[in-house]
Amino acid sequence: MKYEKLCNDILQVIDEDNIQDVFCCVTRLRFVLKNNNVDKKALEEIDGIIQVKETASQLQLVIGSHVQEVYRDFCEITGFEANTQLADDNVKQGTNNKKSSIVEKVLDTLSSIFLPIMPALVAGGMLKSVVLILTTLKIIDGSNGIGIVLNSIGDVPFYFLPFMVGLTTAKRFKLNEMFGLMVAGTLLYPTFMNQTAGAAITFGFFDIPAYNYASTVLPTILSVIAFSYLFKLVDGFVTSNLKLVFSGLITFAIFMPILLFIVAPLGNYLGVGLGSVTQALFNTTGPLAGALFAGLMSFIVMAGMHSALFPIMLQNLGSIGYSFLFPAFFINNIAVSGATLGASFKIKDPKIRAAAVSSGGLGILGITEPALYSFDIKYKQPLVGIIIGGAVGGALYMLLAVKCYKFVLPGLFSLPAYLDDGNNLIFMILTLLVTFIVSFIYSFIMTKDNG
Secondary structure (H helix, E strand, C coil): CCCHHHHHHHHHHCCHHHEEEEEECCCEEEEEECCCCCCHHHHHCCCCCCEEEECCCCEEEECCCCHHHHHHHHHHHHCCCCCCCCCCCCCCCCCCCCCCCHHHHHHHHHHHHHHHHHHHHHHHHHHHHHHHHHHHCCCCCCCCCHHHHHHHHHHHHHHCHHHHHHHHHHHHCCCCHHHHHHHHHHHHCHHHHHHHHCCCEEECCEEECCCCCCCCCHHHHHHHHHHHHHHHHHHHHCCHHHHHHHHHHHHHHHHHHHHHHHHHHHHHHHHHHHHHHHHHHHHHHCHHHHHHHHHHHHHHHHCCHHHHHHHHHHHHHHHCCCECHHHHHHHHHHHHHHHHHHHHCCCCCHHHHHHHHHHHHHHHHCCCHHHHHHHHHHHCHHHHHHHHHHHHHHHHHHHCCCCECCCCCCCHHHHHHHCCCCCHHHHHHHHHHHHHHHHHHHHHHHCCCCC
């Protein structure tokens, strides 16, 4: 095994019997421990661990972009079942004494819902971007044949997004995942979808309003959460030998119409409201909003709060066809890359310098945590360079009215998502160049290596 030594070094500090569960996200190996009282300093000194972070429910080891390989080796050594999905909180919470705040619980929930479906969203967004490039270059005709098929495939994860969100939400709230899909399917059923052009449907004493829930997330999330509690309530009153037949029947027949009447529309209002508020913020404050988001995005990511932005970005893409938030992510990644590479020229140790160059390069591809935790926090001035470069780029992209039209990871390969009939892509490239230069120059001038 490639990472056997790293895994064994971790097990020397974290007793295997103390591990309740282990999983990974994009860059971190995450543990739920029975007792969080472990030697964190010893973990930080292990070669291959960038940083150790602790939340109320997890011990997180920042490994880098190869964390999934480390995770597979660790599971093979310890016997834990490897989860094939990227997840964030898809485990029991452990028995430590710390309690999560409401904000932490909301962020953990959003992460556990959205991280597993990210690969599908990115694949769909990238495929639509490729089709856009091919049609722009006149290589294929987007109105027939290859263009129609590929574009339709790219649309699938967004049009049927409620199904994916229904499944992951059900999994998070320990509801049968098929029920999660059924709740989402109810929202997307043609009878209800076709009502979007007409009147509401009368059900007994109330009218179920007509909305198109395709490509939305909050209506499904709230409906599945509510359904999970209602199902458990009903299931508690049904005798064991009748649960299979009656628990689902009663919950769907009695409570699902109420969810369609109250909860799903509420989710729709919240989604539209969040999208409208964000859009109004950018429209009203323009460069200031861009500077704040792009300059401070690294801190939002480090705090794990970026997951809360996914519903807003998806709502904007679904309702108005573009997002102002995606460029802020991309610009911040380039600022991280520029600041880290600028600092690398001032680092004396050849090994650390080489690692800084490598981590800075990853920032261009959209992976910033190795650079942030290994170098930028340690040397401090690169963090300032990220803020300054990101703020300059953020203000510039809003002045140029740059928009992102697809859901893609904010890195070099997401540039096709900025193609339109005008100069949007050119303006984005110009913004990225300015961001990189500003963050690089500041970090290069101000970074001091006293080691």
